[in-house]
Amino acid sequence: MESSAFAAEAVGLVKTFDGKTAVDGASMSVPAGSIYGFLGPNGAGKTTTLRMMLGIIDPDEGTRRLLGHEAPLKAAHDIGYLPEERGLYPAMTAREAIAFMGALRGLPIRKGRERAGELLDGHGLGDWIGKPIRSLSKGMAQTVQLLGTIVHDPKLIILDEPFSGLDAINQGKLEDLIRAQADNGVTVIFSTHVIAHAERLCEKVAIIANGKIAFEGEVDEARNRLRPIVHLRTRQADGPWLDDLPADAKRSGNEFSFELPESGPEPMLKALIDHGAGIDTLSIERPGLHDAFVAIAGAAAAAEMKVGA
Numbered sequence: 564m565e566s567s568a569f570a571a572e573a574v575g576l577v578k579t580f581d582g583k584t585a586v587d588g589a590s591m592s593v594p595a596g597s598i599y600g601f602l603g604p605n606g607a608g609k610t611t612t613l614r615m616m617l618g619i620i621d622p623d624e625g626t627r628r629l630l631g632h633e634a635p636l637k638a639a640h641d642i643g644y645l646p647e648e649r650g651l652y653p654a655m656t657a658r659e660a661i662a663f664m665g666a667l668r669g670l671p672i673r674k675g676r677e678r679a680g681e682l683l684d685g686h687g688l689g690d691w692i693g694k695p696i697r698s699l700s701k702g703m704a705q706t707v708q709l710l711g712t713i714v715h716d717p718k719l720i721i722l723d724e725p726f727s728g729l730d731a732i733n734q735g736k737l738e739d740l741i742r743a744q745a746d747n748g749v750t751v752i753f754s755t756h757v758i759a760h761a762e763r764l765c766e767k768v769a770i771i772a773n774g775k776i777a778f779e780g781e782v783d784e785a786r787n788r789l790r791p792i793v794h795l796r797t798r799q800a801d802g803p804w805l806d807d808l809p810a811d812a813k814r815s816g817n818e819f820s821f822e823l824p825e826s827g828p829e830p831m832l833k834a835l836i837d838h839g840a841g842i843d844t845l846s847i848e849r850p851g852l853h854d855a856f857v858a859i860a861g862a863a864a865a866a867e868m869k870v871g872a
């Protein structure tokens with residue numbers, strides 16, 4: 564049943580709300596045991612796609628398969644889901660909230676309480692175990708909800724914008740938690756509009772803009788679509804060596820920047836040296852995922868994304 568190399572797959576998912584297409588033919592394949600990032604600006608269709616994958620809503624067209632099940636709800640006990648809208652019952656204690664979330668996924672409540680204690684201890688919230696949710700800070704409550712998402716040891720975790728609302732320290736802890744889950748063989752899918760998290764965590768990403776998947780593949784594959792950029796500062800301002808630079812090199816004083824030629828840096832560097840440019844500084848910058856995002860999804864979509872945490 565779960566022998567597939569993919570923990571989640573979607574083929575041609577379409578969803579229209581009131582005549583407006585929110586998701587327009589999304590196909591994704593999430594390798595089992597990987598960390599998979601779903602990147603796109605607000606309103607791009609991330610939440611709608613994840614809800615279709617989970618079986619919370621049905622697509623108008625297309626198919627999906629979750630942990631080997633064509634009816635995603637059949638996999639419900641093996642799934643952990645953190646929705647974009649956060650919320651816990653304010654009067655429940657941290658322990659009860661976690662145990663309750665586990666019970667909704669089939670974990671016996673007694674076991675859930677036990678695991679809740681371990682998880683809260685392990686995440687620095689041991690002192691809050693018996694405190695009502697309303698007495699916790701927003702970040703703590705979000706951590707509790709996250710612990711409730713993993714309390715039943717799911718095989719696949721789907722987190723919708725899990726980093727939003729967390730300060731930098733808690734964002735770092737969440738990255739650690741995601742890595743720890745993946746190290747244990749759990750598949751993690753998370754959506755984000757912050758590129759840095761995906762760049763640090765993911766092997767594979769999907770980039771969605773205007774309801775369409777513009778790219779799906781390895782992070783390196785996205786970055787490799789762009790050529791590295793050479794930044795060069797010469798000692799001389801003028802000379803025959805200027806002809807050795809690519810015609811479209813950008814110049815500011817003695818500083819030049821241009822795409823690395825297909826032939827690599829050596830032939831050009833040799834020519835520059837032979838023709839008397841005098842190399843002051845040289846660096847070759849590999850494009851980041853943000854540059855790749857701009858190239859793939861367009862500048863307008865990229866402008867709505869955040870580069871860093």
Ligand SMILES: Nc1ncnc2c1ncn2[C@@H]1O[C@H](COP(=O)(O)OP(=O)(O)OP(=O)(O)O)[C@@H](O)[C@H]1O
Nearest residue numbers: 580581585603604605606607608609610611612647
């Ligand atoms: N239940 C719904 N009824 C009507 N329109 C909807 C519904 N759910 C989503 N939409 C619309 O579908 C489009 C995609 O929304 P979706 O929430 O999937 O995007 P998103 O990428 O997750 O962005 P965000 O992070 O802002 O939620 C938006 O235009 C949204 O208004």
